[in-house]
Amino acid sequence: MCNHQPPCPAATATDHDAARAVASHPEQGWSLLCNGIVAFEDGGELLPSGEVIGPFTRALVNAA
Template sequence: MCTHTPHCPPASSPAAEAARVVASHPEQGWSLLCNAVLVFDDTGELLPDGRVIDPHRPLTITA
């Protein structure tokens, strides 16, 4: 899917979120990356092979 240079990291890479956004739908809360990963506003992801990455926001600690 990635046709530009430098190429985006593949969906299987730990750096997959660094890929370019090719479609953005902020009203629906998601973006499609060049490597076919869907990234959601809650930091969850849907990989091209159907695997789900749970949201990984930093935990907020209140005193």
């Protein structure tokens, strides 16, 4: 899906949120990343697999 060089991290990578935004809708509070992740302004994410990462889950993972 990614044509950038170097390629964006895959949706399953630990640094997946470093992927470039390919569509941004700040008025709705979300962006679509190059790796298929929908990133929400509150820090939550919807992965291509359908898994939801809530904003509080991310904060706990990043703090560890």
